[in-house]
Amino acid sequence: MYNKRPDLNDLPSTAQLLRSTVIALITAGVLLVTVVMPAEYAVDPTGVGRLLGMTPMGELKATAEEASAEPQPAVAAAQPAPAAAPVVVAPAPELQQPQVAMQQHEVNLTLKPNQATEIKLEMKKGAEARFHWTANGGLLNYDAHGDPYEAPKGFYHGYGKGKQTPEQQGVLVASFDGKHGWFWRNRTTQTVKLTLRTEGDYITIEQVL
Structure with a gap:
């Protein structure tokens, strides 16, 4: 064919x-x-x-x-181990863990459109910090998370996130020794004033971004 x-x-x-x-x-x-x-x-x-x-x-x-993509926290220098205590006949007193003093702060920042910032609290495992942040009439995207000391590359532990949020309050409980806090970004076309109030047994508070 x-x-x-x-x-x-x-x-x-x-x-x-x-x-x-x-x-x-x-x-x-x-x-x-x-x-x-x-x-x-x-x-x-x-x-x-x-x-x-x-x-x-x-x-x-x-x-x-x-x-x-945020910067990783600096690795703390290793501390030498303390020398062994001498043996005594009398019973040694019960060792007490150092107490972290209660802290209270208020931070006010201004975020232009598409600008971001991050604030972290240095906390021991199980420590609690009450917080209340507000966009003062505006809206912000946020990501609450924590980083342990000497965190491995790519580590992420989240406490919650959201978008176009006017405010949030609650209690942040540290899941491990390290730094814990919030990342915010202004995705609106208006300048937003951010106010963060914290109170609790954290060691330090710092703006890392």
Whole structure:
């Protein structure tokens, strides 16, 4: 049997092929702007991504990536072991763990659009710190987490996170010896004043970003 050669009239013309290519490019561009960019990078120039629920996905991804990219805490220098105590006949008094003095602070910061900051409390395992932070009428994305001393690369221990939050209060309980606190980013178009009040048995408080 012989194959029948197709009729040239049955093949698509150059104009038809060009029109199909242009339509495909336009469709791809629309999907990039309305779906891919909002879902992956929280960039939504048309507003369609937020209507489709894609922009919140991108904002959560961006918050997690920013928090994971924060600087790691400095490694504390090793302390020499204390010399052994001499043997005595009389019973030794019960050893008492050093007590951490109660601390109380208020921190006020201003975050411009897309600006971020981070504040950490140095705490012993099981220590508690009451906190209350507010965006003073604005909204902030936050990520509460902790880092142990000499934390391995890529370590992450979260206490909670959220987006477009006006304020939060509660008690932070340290899961281990180290530094524990909050990372905030202003994802709005307005400047936000952040106020953080803390009270508890933490050792130090510092702004690390």
